[in-house]
Amino acid sequence: SFSRPNASDATLTRLREKDYSPFSGMCVTCLDGCPGYCEIGRSAIRGREYIYPQPYGKITAGSQKDYPVDFSHLNISGTCVGAYGVDPDPDVATFPKVNIETKIGGIKLRAPWFTTGLGSTFIARDNWEGVAIGSALFGTMVGIGENVCGVDPEAKFKNGYVIHSPEMERRVKLFKQWQKDGYGEIIVQENVEDSRLKVLEYVIDTLGVSFVEIKWGQGAKDIGGEIKLPAIEWAKTLKDRGYIVHPDPDDPVIQEIYRKGGIKEFERHSRLGMASLEGFLKRVQELRSKGAKYISLKTGAYRPRDLALALKCASEGKIDLLIVDGAGGGTGMSPWRMMNEWGVPTLYLESLVYKYAKILKEKGKYVPPIAIAGGFVLEDHIFKGLALGAPFVKLVAMGRSSLTAAMVGKTIGNLIKEGKTPQEYKKYGEDIQEIFSAVADLEKVYGEDWKRIPTGALGVYAYFDRLATGLKQFMAGVRKFSLEYIDRSDLICLTEEAAKVTGLPYVMDMDYEESMKILES
Known part of the structure; x- marks a missing residue:
């Protein structure tokens, strides 16, 4: 079985016995008199509360289903010959020389990833400061997700439309206050309720937001937030x-x-959206007429024909970014079984993205920059995500991992301030300047003002710096010294099933003709 139903740390449930039936997830013997540790037992007392990961507001959650094929079935290729983007000279082609900067339209980004869709969940709200400031400092984008204005207790409305939201204002300002040299951008998303409340019109007119997003869905669930x-x-x-x-x-x-x-x-x-080409194009035109400079569409792990519709809409609407979020990622709150058992997993979905985008390109149609999301966490994930969808996938979008970096940075910072520095960090010193590696970079830029940066943001910055360094090392290994040189040939399929899903050659068939030419010459 690919799944483990009826008990999970995500729902704070477990089994009485170590042996269980693989499909049902129940103990092999269910005992009359057991207080009910499993999801069935807990649901018998509290019902629908056990649909969701717990405790809400303090955790993010991600699928634990072990899909038949995933990105671990791919390895990153490597070569000892040549270099793309720099002179093939050992003194020149060093990994620090790798350039990972990119652009989406007129938006400069210091790295090919960003944080997407941090909406109205409490954990997103409570850790926004760290993610937003950390993203601004590093020079990448961050997305404000759905329902932020709608659930803001202090929001004010007139004729059913939002006219003031302190929470939305806080989120936008935190990013803009620390944005540097024109790098990065903030994206604000709308769902059905946001559209009815005219949230995007409000952030464009009142808060000066230039990048807005229409949300069709996400990878963690196929219902509203x-x-x-x-x-x-x-x-x-x-x-x-x-x-x-x-x-x-x-x-x-x-x-x-x-x-x-x-x-x-x-x-x-939230309500379910009803997507259509006509409705999408109409909304894009409305947003442009209101002053939106950049527009993105975020779609979820829906069936292949819906992915085709998303690409068609993105192409005809000439939008600036399409975000495709595969199953297997995470969220601040989604039904737990849905998170595991619905949708097209990211590897499969991105393989379809490449296939469909290629068809549009061959027809002479516009293909917008695409971002892939759904479980990406580390530098190898980012490289694989960019390579599998090349040349169409330009960015990787993340959510849970950015929040994790912010939460840990905040937690360790608070412990240091309280004089409770964890033992594993005491070897570096006793204060924030010594313990947080990000301070060395940021003090050079901001001087004493670095002390105004919250430790959650220091955590995000350092995490992003690690990703950047690791990505540069992988790119140097394939001798690609700039992002535009990454392509699908930089990946190796370790299984024939992965080759079938992705359309990439199986490792034992890879480079066969070139190898024979070398051997027979």
Whole structure:
């Protein structure tokens, strides 16, 4: 079985026995009298609460399904011959010389990745400072996800449209205050409710946002976004703002159970979007007329024909970026089984992206820059993501890993300030300047102002620096000293099944003709 149902750390559930039935995930013997440690047992008492990873607001979650083929079935190629982008001279072709800067339209980026879609979940809100400032310092993009204005307790509305949102304003300003030399950009996303509230019109007109995004979906789920609400008053407010809220905070029975403590939280759900070519092109035109300079579309791990529609829309709309998010990545809140059991996994989806984009290109159609998302974390992942979709995939989009870097940076920073430096870091010193490697770079640029940078942002910057260094090393190994030289030939398929999925040659068939010419010459 590729899956492990009915028990997971994600839902704080486990089995009574070590032996279990592979398909059902149940203990091989289910005992009358067991208090119910598994998902079935917990659901028997708390019902739908156990659909979701826990505890909400403190964690991100990612699929644990072991797909038949994934990026581990690919290795990065290498060569000892020549160099692309620099002179083939050992004193010139060194890995620090690799250039990983790129551009999306007029937007300069110091690296080919960015953080996408940090929306209204509490964990995204609470760690936005670190991710936004860290991204700005490093010179890449960051995306504000769906529902931020709609769930802002302090937001103000007029005639059903948002006119003021302190939370959205905070998020935009944190990035812009630390943006340097014109690198990077902030993207604001809309879903169905955001569109009804005219969120993008608000951020363009009032906050000076130039890059906006239409969201069709994401890899972690094929329904609208969710959050949990701890207070019935907040639940009522969001219901009044047009959201789906469960249980119904206006139901007298629910109100009584809540008052007694039997209900601790409410779920807020977003609506399903209804995608079409005509509707998409109309919205793109509306946004451009409002002043949007850059427009992206984010789509999820939907069936292949929906991917084809996304590419068609992106092409005809002449948009600036298409983000394709595969199954297997993560989220701040999605149904746990859905996260594991729906959608096209990233490797398969990107292989289709390449195939479909190539068809459009051969027809003379416009193909926008494409970003691939869905479980990318480290430098080898980034290289593989860029190479598999080359020349169409220009960026890798991440979410959970950027949040992790921000959270750890924040946590360790707080411990240092409290005089509780973890033992593994004491060998570097006792203060933030000594322990956080990012300070050495940032102090050169900002002087004493580096002390204003939150440690969450130091964590993101250092994590991105590690990715940049690792990516440069891989690129030097394939002798590609600039991103435009990366192509599909830089990957090796370790299994015949991976070769079938990706269209790349199996390792035992790779370079056969060239090898024979060398041997027979």
